[in-house]
Amino acid sequence: MKFILCLFVISLFVFPAFEPLVAQCTLTGKVMDAETGQPLSGATIKLDLRKTGVVTDSNGVFTLNTACEEHIINFRHVGYQPYSIRFMLYGKLTMDIEMEYAIDQLPQVVVSGQGSIRNIETPSLGVNYLNLKSIAKLPVAAGEVDILRTIQMLPGVTSVGEGSNGVNIRGGNTDQNWIYIDNMPVFNPTHMLGLFSIMPADALREIQLYKGSIPARFGGRTSSVMDIKLLQPSTSKFKAKGGIGLISNRLNLEIPIVKDKLSVLLSARISYNEYLIKFYNSVLIDAQIADKPIPNHRASFFDLANKVIYRPNLKNTFTFSNYLSNDRYKADGLFSLSEGLDDHTIFKYGHKNLALRWNHNFNDSLNFSLTGVSSNYSNVTSVEEGNTPFDLTTKVHYLSLRPEVTFLPTPRHKIITGAKMVRYGVSPAKLEPQTGSVINPFELPEEQAYETALYIADEFELSARWLVEAGLRGVFYANVGPYEQAVYLEGEPKTPATISGFESVKSGGVEKAYFRLEPRLAMRYKLNGFSSFKIGYNRMNQFLHMISNNTTPLPNARWKTANRYIPPQQSDLLTLGYFREKADSKWEFSTELYYKWQRHIFDYITASGLQIIPDIETQLLNGKGKSYGLELLFTKKLGSMTGWMGYTYSRSLQRISGDVPDVQELNGGEWFPTNTDKPHSINALVNFQLNKYVNVSFTFTYSTGRPFTAPVGTYRNEDVYIPIYNNRNNSRISDYHRLDFSWSVNPPPRKKNWSTNWVFNIYNLYGRKNAYSFFYMKSKRGLKPYKLSIFTIPLVSLTYNFKFN
């Protein structure tokens, strides 16, 4: 901790700058992409060649104070041609600006790609904006543009390894992140058991990742929120784009139905890689080009993202969004029940999500929206074994309704208030025998819970230097019946043997209720026109938990609503930040120092069985966690060579004591590293725009190996030699590093409305066999350590993209 404090303090001295501030005036407007009509968030607006300015919000809207006289206004956004205009301001003026995409000078700043002034101006900390157009040109694995893989280039974002099912933000677990696609939450963010993320990049408009300052309108997760918006289909022009890749094919259509009133987005991505495996296993093996078959795997997936926008008038907008995904993955030996039936497994899983939104604009300072969401995630795990084949179904159903009001009493004062009602329905396990199976059917009862939150966020300027965003979220949570809750003997560990009885909760009755207040605060102190200092604090609670003891969760991981024995997880995050840009906006530097406390986290008892056990609390051990770190980011945003480099020092630790520490505590009750603890990481990206048509990118990533549990000895039981494990996470796997390469070619369009693009990728350019895990297997002389590596040689791919406007 001392180390990172020193680094943070040093960074403040290395990049100091103080100069007088400039006064500001008022103006309102909206900034959009000229080609797509999509609102551009993070565009910077400066008046009269001043160094200070404002930035657009997530709807592309800006408000600026200025004197009523003639001005020169300048608009900038990363990846777009700057735009300036001289105008005379009389009274109230609304100004809508369409910015041209600047492909020949596109800065490949992808993940910190919002205008740097935004970092300096806003009070937010740990908020990242992802530029979708730039992401498409980054090196990728197997030709698939992958949002989750890309955000791992950000400071503070890691995973347990390639192919992991989700990301870890600032030391948190994968289930501690909300991922919303147009307000619809997703419960499994990947296809093919973690190889590719589910977000169809063609259909996305923007991504904002909140890992520090989380606005009061979000709650229910203790680590982060990833807010993904689908494209708003053009209401005036038909547009089509798509691509052909080795893993999947994509098609994206924007169809105006009624000009300026009704339009539809249809986006589909379908994988067809089963033929690759068949081809590989038959042709290449037989031809002895390859010597090892892909064992009994079958994999396919699709996703559909659709959106309908109806604007009957300027005041009202109705939006219908839906997202469907489906995976089918067959593999051996990935899953077993503790009852001893396992082996050939087929996972069939996906989302069926939809959202309806009504937005009513009363006037320029008052807006109302109402959003209803239904999100269904289900997984069917089929096991085909002897005369015991079965299907195991798990489901999560999320329903929510959110009214929200945005009020701007003055241009320097913005209030957002609203409510959110959520119903969680969880079917933990339904086991059904297949035809001819001798399996007995079994079902765990559905769990239901309600979460109601009221929130208010107030952003106001105290002075020219101080900007404050204060928020408060009050949450009432109730776990409701019908419910049979085990009751345990006082002072005893919760085990099946210490169940003293069962308490019956009738339908609609409250088994356990919690009320939680979540203060949020972010403050900016502007040192001068190009640097600022910020401080932020968040409290978050999580009422729905994923129960999974795998290194990375399987699609059939169980979800659990909080109850009397599994209280809501809670985190407190304190962040300090310093942001600075060079006067010519070419360079940007930021540093963030954070400390996070976590309560009511849990780990698992040894040899836990989680899938179909009724009283799941008997398998869990309570504890607390802490994580802290320092994140540094340098960005070069303009010029023919652009890029960025980030360094993160971070720790993630936990102390697991259980209910009866003398019996249950892990690692002697001491703090020990979590699976996501990777102290050092470096991520770098460099992009060369060779000419108007050719772009070359390299990305490099390095991180300390994550912890794993190594044996402390062996013993035998008859002829079985068994490793002995004692303290958890007592060693580390080897460090990870990888270099990727991407070459993107945009040939000059031959037809007016038709353009194409080729992207050639080499993932893991120098073919490092990075370890995903270390494990031990029997050998002639005891136990031999092995490492599992994924993507072990350079992975070459080529993707063809097209666009029709």
Place this chain on the structure above:
Amino acid sequence: MKNIISVLGILFFVSLTTWQCQYPLDDIDQPEKQIFLVVTANFTNIYGRILVEYSSEEIEGENIPFNNPPPLDGTAQVVDSQGNSITFNINGEKNTAFHGVPGETYQLFIETEGKEFESIIETMPQKPLLDTVVSEFNTKSFLLSTDRLHHGFDIIARFKDFPEPGNYYMWDWAHYERRLFCGFIEIGGEKLGLPCDGDCFNINYNRELTLLSDALVNGEFVDLPILRVAYATPPLRYYLRITQKSITKNAYAYFRAVSSQTQSNGNQFDVPSQTLFSTNIHCTSHPGEKVLGVFNLFSSTDKILVIDREVSYPNAARIQDYPEHEPYHPDNPLISIPSLPCGPETRYGTVIVPEGWKE
């Protein structure tokens, strides 16, 4: 352009060959070393046997697995519900004076190294209803055609679970094979095998655990694959003795944990490696001391299976195995070939012709 795509396609396919691989590690340090007391206590309807020893602090090397620390001095007692007790050495020798009775309760007491241990009271389960054991020839298409188990026999145990819930099973197998040589003679630097004097058999045992709880199959007939035998000769007849054990809930929990530790295949969804210390034995003299092993009280049923690997199957070539050493053939036919005795009776070798043996 077509050529470029073809080359890229091939590169991609080749990339897939190693998209997920396991590599042995030679330079990994063992972060800490610890030893624990290990109790292997098997008590059945026909014998009792208890071995108490220390675990090894090594995980790999010359001393593993055959030279574990020697058994400890001490005694053990098993006491039934009537207070009758039988005393055992703790050196691993079978004591046939013990005949467990299904339904009877037993408790184990151990004294060694100045410490006292006791088990919880366990009830001996009923003898399992193993109906038949069959072999089914098939081809595993997902295995490479050169893999030994590509063509082979699945050995399936068919049994009926007891009607009442809460039964737990475990299967062991022993494979008997006539020993080819009982000694060697070195001629011209070449090692040549000498025959055995009479019957002599090698015995191999399972080194993985097959377990089942009846929670999902209560009262049903269950077919459960136990192992897979390659379609290979010699020998033409593959002899197996399959043992089905009814074990206690605590033993099941213990062996289930052992199974997950030892049968990790290293995939990205592995559960973390953790050792479950004994589920039913604890140290009474030093309460904080962790002990490994389990008081395994079980009753068992055996079945003999002899697989005839001489039978031909369409589209399946039998693998021909060759002995590691050539047998000794003297140049002069008048010189008799010396034969050697089988050696001491051990767990891994015997002169006793196994029940149901077929050449």
